[in-house]
Amino acid sequence: MIRFLTTHIPLFRILLGLTALILCIGLALTAFQQRDSNAIQLNPDRWSWAPARSFEDAHPPSEGWQDHVPGTVIPAKAYWIRVPIPRNGWADPQLFVLRVGSIKAYADGAILYDYILKTKQVHTGFHWKMIAVPLPAPDHVDLLVKYAKHSPLAASVVIGNKSSLLNIILINDLDNLILGTLLLFSGIIALGLYATQRDRLYLFFALLAFSGGFAALVRNLLLQVIWDIPQLAYFHDSCLSLATFAFIGVLRHVFPTINRRKISFLLWVMLADTVLTIIAALANPRWYYSFTINSFGPLFAVVFIAVSWTLWTAYRSRKDLESIWLLAGFTSLTVISLIHMYRFILIFHLPEWFNERMLWVHRLPADSLFWGLFLFVVCLIRVIMHRYTGMNRQLTEFNRSLENVVQTRTQQLQERTEQLETAHEQLGASMRENAEALAEAMILEERHRITGSIHDTVGHTLSATIIQLEAAKRLIAKDHDLAEEKLEASQDLVRRGLEDIRQSVRLLRDDASYYDLLGSIGALIREKEHLTGCQVDSQFDLLPLALSTFQKRIVFQTLQEGLSLGIKHGSRKPFHFQFIIRSDMKTLNMQLIHLEEHDYSAKDLGFSLQAIAEQAALIGGVITADDEKTGYVITLLLPLTPAS
Structure with missing residues (x-):
């Protein structure tokens, strides 16, 4: 036993913390919730009923009244209920009526209230009617009610001042209002995380929070004071399938390798059940309630076994923060769900001695199931925070390593740049040296060319001059004028040759004036x-x-x-x-x-x-x-x- 406790200390510590959390919230709510003893729940045992010809009856019958026997099916769909009014000195007496659809109220032959239900898609247990009672208060009020089928009398009537009745609503439903708001807020945060991270875990968490928050708000009599839409509470049963689907989705993404095939199969099954439930709700209320009872119960049992096995397997194999917190949240949700089921279902099938020892259960909030869901959401938030923190830690380490890589690479690039600049300078110097060497080679080549040109010019000029002189020598005696032309031609040849030689010599000069x-x-x-x-x-x-x-x-x-x-x-x-x-x-x-x-x-x-x-x-x-x-x-x- 000691070894078992030592092994599971982290789990027990979290369970103890969750218990302390729910107790603190409960005490905080109780601190300013003061019950008003002015209002009185009227006892149906003192009521009587009489059949009505139709819902269009203009006044109560004068005879045919029968005493009401609790649990007896009334053989009429439209009938009268006579409710005795006690004397208590109320200044503003009101009848607070639940679990009826269409209703008319009469006192002393005068009509007090007339309401016709225009849609079948309404949950009468969360849609109340408040009927003003005239002063002085009559001995009784006659209610004409109409139901869709023969059933036992289900109406609930509370009388008191209007302020007292609203105070009772606030006392009974304040916890649902707070929990619903917190769950919806958590869902909005999860949607924001999904929009940035694109992790489906956040999407399933948002679905779970929204389904729980919606159900908590619509199962709230206080909501009708703010927003009177009776159809909202009608759809709250479909949230059971949607929340279960989201729960399985969360489990699949937190522990993707454990019972993957079974969890994936159940995920698709619950998605189909959710879609069919919503279709039935939109089509026909009778189909809706029948399908919800007949399909969700067996499916929930299978899902509960698979989820329990998956969480326990994950806890035994990992024993990390995620498995411990999710198992603790699921355990809290299971315990509170069992208490809720006992209070409203199992209590009628258990022995009296057991029920007498469980009277403390009736002091808990009526919708304690949402407290269990809230505790599980708290545990899931802790898991998401752990993942988010781990992701930030990994990103920080990655950024640090990336900075080191960038610094190293930058240093290498700087060194490489310096090497390239040095090589560039060396290459530039080498190219300049090569250009100078090439220039010297060109100069030398040009000198050789000019020298050859001088040689050719001198040879050509001298040869031509000799020929002209020889011709002039022979023509002097014969043709003096022609000989003179030959001499002048020889003179021109020598002059042009000399000019060509001078130009070539000028090009050969290698002094500073050439490079100016x-x-x-x-x-x-x-x-x-x-x-x-x-x-x-x-x-x-x-x-x-x-x-x-x-x-x-x-x-x-x-x-x-x-x-x-x-x-x-x-x-x-x-x-x-x-x-x-x-x-x-x-x-x-x-x-x-x-x-x-x-x-x-x-x-x-x-x-x-x-x-x-x-x-x-x-x-x-x-x-x-x-x-x-x-x-x-x-x-x-x-x-x-x-x-x-």
Whole structure:
């Protein structure tokens, strides 16, 4: 025994806490619920009844009255009830009548109250009528009632001042009102959690809370004071099936691996039972009550066994917070449900000596079943809080690990970025070195070309001059004028050869003036204007200081070759050019525009300009030649970024 208690201490501790909770709430409600002894429950044993021809009778019969015998079936659907009125000095006497549908009230031949029930979908046990009694109070009041079938007299009548009767309603139903409000509020919170988390556990919890809260509120006589809709209480029996369906759904999602097939099967069965119950309620009240009694009872027994076995299995195998709290809540709900069943059903089938020892049960609230549901909901809230806390803890740990990963990755990226920047700088330096080396190679190649050109020019000039001199020598004696022409031709050949040699030598010079780009460009333009008579209009921006020697050579050679091509292919003299250099932080843009008429195209530009374009492409440059409105345009674009 001691070992058993020690093993299950957490479960007993929670059960004790739930008992203390319900006792505290009960004492708190009792503290301000003062019963009013002014109202009196009228005893049906003193009543008498008489059959009515129909519910349209205009006054009570003068004869045919019979004493009422409790439990006797009255052989009429419409009949009169004579209720004696005691003398108690009430200032505002009212009859509070329950469990009747259509009713008329008469006193001393005058009608006091007339109510015709217009729908069969009403629960008369929760729809009361309050009938004002005239003063001075009569000896009796005659009630004309109408029922759908022959049955024992079921009417309940309480007399008292109106304030006393309302106070009784408040005393009896305040707990239901509070519990219903709490359950509905819990359902709304659960729906909010489901909207954000999309966990079906919250959805089933909301269904359980809403079904219990709705039933608690409509099984409440106080609700009629606020909102008089008799059909609401009629549907409260359907909440039994809906609540059971939601309960099974909660169990399936809390313990998804325990008795999964059986619980899933019962879940679908209870869903079908709930749907059929609602359909029967909407179709016919008789079908509704018959189906509820005949189907829900056996199903509930099966569900109770399956749920008990599942919870006990989960508790024995896990013994964690969820299994302990749900088993404690289910145990509390079961005990309170058994008390409720004893009070309203089993009491009529048990021996008298047992009932005498259970009189304390009648001091409990009439709808104690909702207290059991409330305790189970409290336990379920604890389970949801545990899950939510665990989820937040996991999210916190995940965020922490994610932050560590991000920090590590960021550090790696920073290191990689630094490495890439270093490599980029090294690559830029290497490219600049390669460009300089390429420029030196170009210079050397150009020197070889110019040297060969000088050799060819000298050889050609000397050979032609010798031929002209030899011809002049032979013609001096024969034709003096022709000999003189030959000598002049020889002189021109020598002069042109000398000019070509000078130009080649100028290109071979490797001093600072060659790399002074603006000075070299100015000298080139002046020379071309002097030798050919052309006109070059120049527009310069301030050139970047970071231009390399290779870039300067590309600019100079492009201008030199463009002027030579324009002079060679121009259609008329004097030749007119416009030379423009623009630069920004990223690009140098050079344009040479031939403004006069010309007869050449891009195909006539020759291999020399193409060779320069290939050299410019090595450092990201582009040379284009286009025929535009302003003239024939040769354009050079050079990037000025460090990569160049």
